[in-house]
């Protein structure tokens with residue numbers, strides 16, 4: 001069993017040595033772990049092995065002592081920062097959830113910088129905004145994406161999961177997509193997809209209790225939107241098939257991959273290559289989703305043969321992918337899946353949690369509806385209308401704070417560098433728990449856990465004490481390329497829904513935010529909808 005106790009006093013002394021209390025069973029106090037010659041993690045593990053052998057404990061077969069039991073508890077606690085979910089009702093929870101509470105407890109107990117281990121990987125958790133700036137921004141060249149992202153095989157060489165020289169040309173290629181000019185032309189497509197979705201939802205709303213599983217329905221909608229915007233597909237009509245199969249497959253795939261990274265299989269070397277049920281399911285979804293993107297690519301390629309792409313008025317992501325010579329065919333496919341996934345899963349999370357919060361806060365729901373009706377009385381949302389939606393924008397910003405769709409950012413240190421007082425050795429992973437930082441009372445005040453959209457009334461700068469205390473879209477060179485689209489889409493979708501429906505939380509709701517790549521409601525969000533028009 002590997003030791004995984006958190007240690008608060010992470011001291012990196014004299015530039016080259018990592019000095020800290022030994023988290024193993026040895027009671028010898030502080031140790032120096034030289035990082036000059038060897039990978040830090042390997043060195044660290046070597047030390048653990050020596051200590052255990054000396055104490056007569058084989059690394060493979062140990063009878064667990066009370067202390068080890070305690071350490072195992074910690075391990076579970078730390079895993080839960082990432083993936084464990086205990087269900088409890090929303091009553092009295094103040095929007096908090098178990099995994100978040102555990103992560104916050106770690107920070108309270110061990111400080112804003114502490115380390116832990118998952119299997120052989122040493123991970124340093126950082127919640128100090130000044131240090132976050134160094135990792136994500138100032139020293140960005142010294143970091144790549146973390147090892148766990150590579151379990152998402154379908155994204156492997158694409159812009160989200162790649163690093164360094166593979167990533168840079170892709171960033172230059174896609175950095176020009178989703179500018180205001182481009183999004184302007186896309187608002188009507190988003191409205192069209194939302195209206196079709198509303199029509200599909202109505203029979204469900206009209207029957208029985210009027211309950212709708214919001215996360216499921218919104219995920220289908222955001223997939224329809226990204227397929228229309230980035231891949232040129234027609235918005236689905238009322239009777240058409242929806243994107244539910246793709247949405248379910250993506251969801252299952254991400255949850256299964258999470259199991260491979262943070263679940264028990266993570267501790268078994270070579271687990272990925274065993275013919276287990278989990279691996280088979282991952283492979284099945286991977287193959288099926290790859291088929292989806294390949295069909296889209298083939299359909300567009302045949303359009304190119306029929307007519308030149310030059311004549312196309314608006315170049316979408318698929319055009320960019322197919323007309324560039326700078327990327328390989330695997331990158332073409334991986335980026336197709338990256339945009340399909342990143343373009344819908346995150347926005348579905350944002351919209352679902354926004355609808356949840358508006359269900360809990362009917363006065364804010366009313367204010368948002370009144371604003372939409374004031375600036376959009378004819379029901380037509382345009383790019384110019386969006387800037388009038390001040391209340392809606394504050395509500396979305398507050399939702400992104402309380403329920404950041406990507407609640408954990410990770411980096412792998414590829415070059416030793418200095419972050420504040422610490423020297424970070426190569427090979428160590430950095431974890432930045434956005435959800436914890438967004439609720440830090442030192443940064444946000446005593447009401448950090450409360451839904452208070454007014455905190456954003458005077459802009460982001462005034463809402464938080466540190467600009468890096470609010471990072472729903474990340475920061476630095478790897479910041480989200482789709483953030484303008486995401487915010488425009490969320491406002492447009494809500495502007496179409498608010499005048500048509502009012503809603504409250506269904507009685508069966510279980511508060512269960514669950515982290516895969518994104519933060520999603522494990523048991524969906526049952527919402528009771530009432531028609532307004």
Ligand code: HEM
Pocket residue numbers: 159160161171338339342343344346347350404405406409410471472473474475477478479480481482483485486487
């Ligand atoms: C509410 C919605 C969204 C949120 C909260 C969000 C959040 C993020 C975050 C935090 C990152 C940085 C990850 C890191 O630093 O490790 C990121 C990157 C990225 N996002 Fe988003 N995102 C959203 C919507 C979108 C949309 C709509 C698209 C595309 C249509 C998109 C495409 C991407 C891509 C391609 C990257 C990788 C950029 C790079 O590494 O250079 N995202 N997103």
